[in-house]
Amino acid sequence: MALIRRTNSWLPSIFNDFFGNEWMESRSLSSPAINIQESDKGFSVEVAVPGMTKQDCNVTIDEDNNLLISVEKKTENEEKDKDGVYLRREFSYSQFQRRMLLPDNIEKDHIAAKVEDGVLKIEIPKSKEEEKASKVKQIAIQ
Template identity: 35%
Template sequence: GLKKEDFKLNLTNNRLTISAQHQSETAEENKDEKYTRHEFSYRSFQRTFTLPQSVNGEAVEATYTDGILHVNLPTREEAKVKPAREIAIA
């Protein structure tokens, strides 16, 4: 699986890019049958999301626990819905 260090997150102009790269190598040697085997694997992905203007880019946070990447996208204070108010007619 992927580790925390494999991930990279970038936020530019309200575009969040999440990418990951992982390399692994497995070696096996059998002296009885006189062979050595090496396996190499490389995995990568990249995904870009366009975020709404209401997201506070300065407060975006990410955590990685139990193999799951969590990205918190808080909204700006001015974008939060305010309760309706009654307007008196003069």
């Protein structure tokens, strides 16, 4: 009878061999997909935010010229019997924050953001000349 030697790392090795290394990616499940596209006119950022509204999203530029994208949603569902005792109570909380360093050649005052069909779209236009002033700015979401 042959003995099978097991080590602490045998199971992940099997999964990595079978599914490939991409399967064991070290990403957080709460991190939404982000697309960033550059053109001659500027940058387009798309963040997947299914089920979120503009009230759940926040886009700002901090004093270090970082674009801060944060999303937070709280939901709570309750079912009670006649006496007010919980039969079932479910709640969820989703939170995400992403920080991206902005290039110097953008027009901070013309950045626009909107939520549409489960996607937060942020348009960042390029400027003709570099903006030197660095300040905190809140970006309204339409």
